[in-house]
Amino acid sequence: MYLSQSLILSFFASQVAAAGVVGEAFGFAKGTTGGGSAEPVYPNDIKELTGYLTDNEPRVIILQKEFNYIGSEGEVTEDGCRPASNTCPGNGGQDAINGANWCNGQPTVSVTYDKAGTSAINVGSNKSIVGEGTSGVIRGKGLRIANGAKNVIIQNVHITELNPQYIWGGDAITIVGAGGQIWIDHVKTSLIGRQHIVSGYAPSNGITISNTEIDGNTSWSASCDNRHYWALLLIGQGDKITFQNNYVHHTSGRSPKVGGTGEGTLLHAVNNYFYDNSGHAFSIAAEENGRVIAEGNVFEKVKKPIEDGDSKMFAPQDAQTAAACESPLGYKCEVNVLSGSGTLTGSETSFLGDAKGEGVTPVPASEVAASVKANAGVGKL
Template identity: 70%
Template sequence: MHFSNPLLVSALACAGSVAAAGVVGEAFGFAAGTTGGGDAEPVYPTSIDELTGYLTDSEPRVIILDQEFNYIGSEGTTTEDGCRPDSNTCPDNGGQDAINGANWCDGQTAVSVTYDTAGVTSIDVGSNKSIVGSGTSAVIRGKGLRITGGSNVIVQNIHITELNPQYIWGGDALTLVDTDLVWIDHVKTSLIGRQHIVAGYDASNRVTISNSEIDGSTSWSASCDEHHYWAILLLGEADKVTFQGNYIHHTSGRSPKVGGTTLLHAVNNFWYDNTGHAFDISENANVIAEGNVMQSVKTPLNEGAELLFSAPDDSANAACQDPLGYVCEVNVLTDCDSDFSSAAVTSFLSSFEGEGVTATSASDVANSVKANAGVGKL
């Protein structure tokens, strides 16, 4: 049986349920069965070179991080032409200029940019890895993780931060591409230049993102208001993503943006203080959003979304019973400029059959998520 309530997951973790040495709890939702490094002897890197070596090799690994690993300056700095996008209306007061990633600057005003070279490329993580932080000590500064070309990876209790936050295209914290069975749990991301979490365009397949904190607080903002725009991007082909118990705050967009043919089950999350939009759903993505709390979110759902079941009321939510095994939970929205209760498409609900999670009432979600999401809260 797999549990979706963050409080229940934490309680079981304290009782000693482990998927692998060093890992607390076990993967649930679409990533159920992920074991990471299994029962491999834990290793304790003491330098960035040693950490990179463990992450990228072909051996099953349980990698315990009990200190900060600072990549800033390790590859020098780069000065080159970037650009000032139209969104940067406050260049002298915290706006984001852009590195020319993917030729993004074509046709925009050129400016010189100087950035930390390490931040724009991620560490490629091999298959069968558990990367687990100890207490609140595990910080990866100035470098993201890219899980690619493999499968069966657990990232737990790690804080990834300071990836050229002043620049769009400054770096992504967690990237998933061409992979399968990935569990991201009790992770915090902050001060990221581009995406906090990105999956796609190639398939990421079965993924669970749980009990994690997406902290968009920043001094450099595409929206010029100290809220990060580029939060979560899920664009994989036929990906199945369980997104549960997470705390997404101080963002202004892409929280998340969902496309490709992704199936996303967003359950019992807490969105707080979003000055733009939360969900941005393209025509081929299928999303269930239930038992969530949104507080002070300007636009919970961008216009144009088609395939969303927003669990609007008890009557409509009964449609969940056959495919999911329970009646979906109503979302709670407060101090929002609009709601998404009219989005109640049910035609795709059967695609979520067998996920193995059960939502709880949204009544205590804000408190439980803030108490359990992020690092040092296992």
């Protein structure tokens, strides 16, 4: 069949126009546009990718392949340490790089690590970073949104292999002192040395993390059980974070830890699937004013859905408790469901009004596990 040149050009033009973010930001990051209608760019190598991410232009950056930063900045051998948590050295434990002088007073060991993983790319304002299919992979380097950078979308990108054998080996996504409007969607993180996602200490305002897979499977574990401990650290100053439809699995702690400085972090955890955690899921630093509203979540094979003694949580497990949301939020919260897990406690209602106007729509927990497994992570837009 013959196609005219004009039809062919029209087809390719429509493909270019369609490239970019799928859907719209919601929750506390509602209104985030990222690079907006900027013409998509397709980096060819890590130099071009870094340039597009860090410049001052609005960008829609399409990742059509893997960008491997491992070896790009060399390798470092120096003194690190063996923390007390590493009870299985040489057999799946995690030693540590001396990040932030963390090793002070702990037994010294030599560590060799890839330098690129320990410092992230500073992403500028008004950027959309979007993977194509399952091809958008950043290996050996994390992303950092800081210094007032705002209006950033990271979607359908897999960030992996940041010195996973070492604590302080690198963070996949860091948000610190950002200007707000940060949407992380359909992302996957795996084989990370320290935090998969971290926000804090300086304020970053409105953030939404959605449809994202935090994969804790690892051969180097601080808990010596092939599960990652350093999963999510949310310790901003007055940050408000929507955490919805995410799959957090094979972890052993900090999944997430919530705290901060000053006003602390408010986390609304909605319709997430927490699976196979050998330690604790939520850890809430009440002295840092960490606050959590957890509704419609599923906890399956989670030893401690919440760390012992933590109190600043509202986590309904029955219809009567869930009704407490109706006045401050305008709807009845969804009940959480536990299967083969420890106890989930949390009936503090004093901060429910802090999430007013967030604009999320929870579904019953009975729908969550299958939906999240089918939709969270890369290649599922």
